[in-house]
Amino acid sequence: MKKKLRIISIAKQAIETEGKAILNLANLVDEEFADAVDYIYHSKGRVIITGIGKSANIATKIVATLNSTGTPAIFMHAADAIHGDLGTIQENDTVICISKSGNTPEIKVLVPLIKAIGNKLIAITSNKESFLGTQADYVLHAYVEKEACPNNLAPTTSTTAQLVIGDALAMSLLDLHGFSSKDFAKFHPGGSLGKKLYLRVSNLTSLNEKPQVHPDTDVKQVIVEISEKMLGVTAVVENNEIIGIITDGDLRRMLTKVDTFKGLTAKDIMTKNPKKINNDAMAVEAMEIMDTFGITQILAEKDGEYCGVVHIHNLTKEGII
Structure with a gap:
């Protein structure tokens, strides 16, 4: 029991610290943050994000968020950059360098090379007075008092802070671009969220048989139609207009009320x-x-x-539900 209590205590401390x-x-988001966002927004190039160690892992996630x-x-990994990958950076690109200390050896080698190329450099660092902080054109302050x-x-805390600053940057740019749910769907066509934003009823009806009977169709043929089309339902159609519906449930209820369905x-x-x-209409509306009326x-x-x-x-197959 003491072991469990200690685990719970450590976990809570980590969460509270972060x-x-x-x-x-x-409190650290200021005009310099706004200027950096504005510069990226008006830039004609891409955003190149680099880092070393755990900061490199955070960089890949921020890249994914920005792209989406x-x-x-x-x-661009900082170590690889100084061994040939510096060519990734093109003329109009903006470079974001992530480093808690801002003083790691790889960063000290990389930063002057970026400056020499002439690209704008944005730092995400906990230490504004570091080598990276003083050399960057803009500093996004990701200060943390201590790690978890x-x-x-x-x-721990430092990488979480870097990630949050990256999210804040991405959301600010999203707003400036007027990025809408329709835009999101274009970038996420395969996911369930994307499908909710673009999949229409017509995309689904085209996959199914089209069960239908006339109002005067005898019940035996109605049963055959429902069975053959395998949807548990048929529309009752007159002059191509829907006037009713018959489900499996309707048939079962009918059998409890009559001795014969002849006629x-x-x-x-x-x-x-x-x-x-x-x-x-959108499939999500269906x-x-x-859900509202409890129908299938x-x-x-x-x-x-x-x-x-x-x-x-x-809807289940397409991941809408």
């Missing part, structure tokens, strides 16, 4: 005025309607004409 440091970063939110970015490590050695037709057992959705299928129409069925399985 939490306080992150909250303090808001509309700011072209590339990672009890020995104050393992990069019964679709219009006798259908549900009138079923829930419908426009075929051009999901919301199904919804009929789609366009300009008053029947288009097909969206089944909850379609």
Whole structure:
């Protein structure tokens, strides 16, 4: 039990230490931060982000965030840069160098080379008075009082702070670019979030059979239609207009009420005025309607004409649910 309590205590201390440091970063965001963001925004080049050790790992994540939110970015490892990769930097690129101390040997070698090329240099560092801090054109101050490590050695709080500054930078640029949910979908077409932003009902109805019967279709044929189209439902259509719906559930309820379904037709057992959705609507809207009314299928129409069925399985398969 003592061991568990100690683990819980250490974990809480780490979270509290990092939490306080992150909250303090808001006090360090100043006009220089705004100037750096504005420079990147008006730049015609890319953002090259570099670092060494754990800072390099943080750099790769910031690069990914920038790329996914509309700011072209590339990672360049500081050690590789001084051994041939410096050619990654092009004329109009902005270089961001990440280093807690700002005084590591690789940084001291790399910074003068970047300055010699003539590119603007932005520092993300805990030490504004470091070599990196004094040489950079802009400094994004990522100061932390101490690491979460009890020995104050393992990069923990400092790398978290660097990551948060990177997120703040990316979100500021996102706002300046007017980056919208539609833009996000273009950069994330394969993910479930992207699909929620671009997938339409028509993309799903086109995948399914199109079950339909006439109001005067006998119940036996209704059962055949539902079974063959394998969606557990059929639309009741007259003059290509939806006038009702029949589900597996409707058939089961019918069997509990009658001894024989001879002579019964679709219009006798259908549900009138079923829930419908426009075929051009977003798929996520179909999901919301199904969730609200506790249904597993919804009929789609366009300009008053029947288009097909969206089944909850379609939404599950596409990752919408």
